[in-house]
Amino acid sequence: MSNLKLAAKITHVPSMFISEQPGPNFGCRSAAIEGLKEIGRRCDALGVDTIVVFDTHWLVNTAYHINSRARYKGIYTSNEFPHFIQNLEYDYRGAPELGDDIARRAAEKGVRMLSHHVDTLEVEYGTLVPMRYINADGRFRVLSIAAWCPWHEMEDSAKIGASVREAIEAGNANVAILASGSLSHRIHDNNEAVAGIHTISDEFYKQVDLRVLDLWKHGQNKEFVSMLPLYSKVCHGEGFMHNTAMLFGALGWDGYAGKAEILTDYFTSSGTGQVNAVFPLAA
Numbered sequence: 001m002s003n004l005k006l007a008a009k010i011t012h013v014p015s016m017f018i019s020e021q022p023g024p025n026f027g028c029r030s031a032a033i034e035g036l037k038e039i040g041r042r043c044d045a046l047g048v049d050t051i052v053v054f055d056t057h058w059l060v061n062t063a064y065h066i067n068s069r070a071r072y073k074g075i076y077t078s079n080e081f082p083h084f085i086q087n088l089e090y091d092y093r094g095a096p097e098l099g100d101d102i103a104r105r106a107a108e109k110g111v112r113m114l115s116h117h118v119d120t121l122e123v124e125y126g127t128l129v130p131m132r133y134i135n136a137d138g139r140f141r142v143l144s145i146a147a148w149c150p151w152h153e154m155e156d157s158a159k160i161g162a163s164v165r166e167a168i169e170a171g172n173a174n175v176a177i178l179a180s181g182s183l184s185h186r187i188h189d190n191n192e193a194v195a196g197i198h199t200i201s202d203e204f205y206k207q208v209d210l211r212v213l214d215l216w217k218h219g220q221n222k223e224f225v226s227m228l229p230l231y232s233k234v235c236h237g238e239g240f241m242h243n244t245a246m247l248f249g250a251l252g253w254d255g256y257a258g259k260a261e262i263l264t265d266y267f268t269s270s271g272t273g274q275v276n277a278v279f280p281l282a283a
């Protein structure tokens with residue numbers, strides 16, 4: 001039986017916080033929040049104890065990196081969106097052994113990946129925001145992998161995903177993997193940002209995103225991974241969508257035959273396209 005219990009592409013939009021607060025946008029992201037909470041419930045039902053997050057807010061300019069702190073604990077304010085995410089307290093157990101094994105296996109594939117045990121290496125909000133809804137009580141260990149990779153090859157990110165899968169299968173943890181980030185990610189121009197909190201920045205991006213979701217729903221994953229490099233560029237994929245390359249690398253890349261289940265319908269947020277989608281695993 002596989003130790004990989006759940007795989008998903010998820011949203012982490014900060015407007016989920018706004019959705020929780022009284023005001024004109026109260027409840028606006030309730031479907032997204034509910035989708036994340038449902039992932040948490042499924043993790044419970046599947047006996048998951050560890051969540052690996054491919055985080056498109058952790059920028060790395062060279063090599064691949066894993067935050068293998070034994071414990072993630074701190075108070076987070078986003079330097080990108082300090083008006084949206086302030087003083088978010090977090091405290092999660094890490095998964096250092098799994099992190100080390102992933103890096104070792106990536107190195108065996110010729111991909112430079114470093115596993116860090118540095119208590120001041122902070123966690124980004126691509127990990128922290130979804131954990132707030134999936135893992136509010138810290139019952140799952142967390143392992144954050146950098147996935148904002150501007151100068152990296154998609155093939156290498158697929159190998160990272162494959163290394164994650166191998167390490168999971170070789171270990172004794174029950175694991176969920178989450179590709180945290182949007183579909184298209186062309187945020188609105190600054191002067192349109194406030195009024196555009198619920199809209200896409202260009203219809204083109206939305207139509208391509210919807211086509212991608214059709215491919216996922218129909219299991220046309222070979223077509224999807226072949227379009228992923230150009231899609232990530234033309235539609236400004238978040239972190240260039242290396243999180244998604246890692247996810248599909250773990251699933252089997254173009255050999256993966258699963259048909260995605262859409263947990264939260266496609267929605268547009270601050271110019272970008274978002275979804276919560278679960279990718280079924282072979283029994």
Ligand SMILES: [Fe+2]
Nearest residue numbers: 012057181238
């Ligand atoms: Fe983001």
